[in-house]
Amino acid sequence: MHSITVSAPGKLMLLGEHAVVYDRPCLVTTVNQRLALEARLLDDCLFQLEAPDVKISNYKKSFEDIGKAKIPKGAKFVEIAVFNFMKKYKFSSGIHINTITEFSPLYGFGSSSAVTVCTIKALSELFNITLTDKELFDLAYKTVLDIQGKGSGFDIAAAIYGGTLYFFTAGKKIEPLKIKSLPLIVGYSGVKADTVTLINQIKEKAKKYPDIIDRIYDHIAELVEQAKQALLAKDWVRFGELMNMNQGYLNSLGVSTEKLEIMIYATRSAGAYGAKLSGAGGGDCMIAIAPENKKQAVRDAITKKGGQIIDTTTNCKGVIIEKYD
Numbered sequence: 001m002h003s004i005t006v007s008a009p010g011k012l013m014l015l016g017e018h019a020v021v022y023d024r025p026c027l028v029t030t031v032n033q034r035l036a037l038e039a040r041l042l043d044d045c046l047f048q049l050e051a052p053d054v055k056i057s058n059y060k061k062s063f064e065d066i067g068k069a070k071i072p073k074g075a076k077f078v079e080i081a082v083f084n085f086m087k088k089y090k091f092s093s094g095i096h097i098n099t100i101t102e103f104s105p106l107y108g109f110g111s112s113s114a115v116t117v118c119t120i121k122a123l124s125e126l127f128n129i130t131l132t133d134k135e136l137f138d139l140a141y142k143t144v145l146d147i148q149g150k151g152s153g154f155d156i157a158a159a160i161y162g163g164t165l166y167f168f169t170a171g172k173k174i175e176p177l178k179i180k181s182l183p184l185i186v187g188y189s190g191v192k193a194d195t196v197t198l199i200n201q202i203k204e205k206a207k208k209y210p211d212i213i214d215r216i217y218d219h220i221a222e223l224v225e226q227a228k229q230a231l232l233a234k235d236w237v238r239f240g241e242l243m244n245m246n247q248g249y250l251n252s253l254g255v256s257t258e259k260l261e262i263m264i265y266a267t268r269s270a271g272a273y274g275a276k277l278s279g280a281g282g283g284d285c286m287i288a289i290a291p292e293n294k295k296q297a298v299r300d301a302i303t304k305k306g307g308q309i310i311d312t313t314t315n316c317k318g319v320i321i322e323k324y325d
Ligand code: PMV
Pocket: 013, 016, 017, 018, 019, 020, 021, 108, 109, 110, 150, 151, 152, 153, 154, 155, 195, 199, 278, 279, 280, 281
């Protein structure tokens, strides 16, 4: 086998963001928009990358230089994943990687974690190394931490395991939840947010109000536990109410924005059971859960407030091999 194509899904945080960075649980689901990656071995000792969605074209490096010198933003996750894989499994061969994403990197659907997972998965197949899901998680999580220094790893777990997960910081617990579907509506706020900046913003706040922030995280953890039960029981009314409470805490942490709040309130007024931001905040997406007969009104409310509806289904497959050549 000389070439392989793998794909991994994007994700949406349901409840528990930020608290999950600090030893608490969260709930995450996957979306049907995927990132695909093709990897092929080369005779030359080169690392080559084509990633048009993140403006990387004709990127080349000699094998000894991988992971060194300045790496363009769009190439970082693939290059460091290749570097970490090489170092751990001691292989060396030229490699060409091509990526294509079905969703905009602006949405916060986790293109960085999906591409990291796909890179390691593809290399393990090309070099015949059997990795368990947890081994794949650990190497991909290390890669993300090497680059951004922070993060719970929930997005990595979503890309690997797929479906809907109850996840605890650093993968201490990754529990797939048996659900069929989730009546979610997703609205993009039109603003790209930077996760690390928002985590650091709360960290500063926590220096000033350590006990308050810690207790907010405890409350969010309690909401996640109850929302997990509501989810399993398909009790969407309760799930929505818990989402609303979670949004209140995110607001108090300072990561909501006026635009997100406007969209969230509009969906609630249009009949959603609940709505909240999804992810780090500061922009990106909001999610709403609504009864079937209110879905269109909720979608219209988002559009009316200047948001963009992202048509997606949730609870999708984790990383898969698309084809070998
Ligand atoms: O910005 P997103 O969609 O990648 O979500 C970040 C969620 C955080 O809890 C803030 C960070 C993390 O790694 O869990």
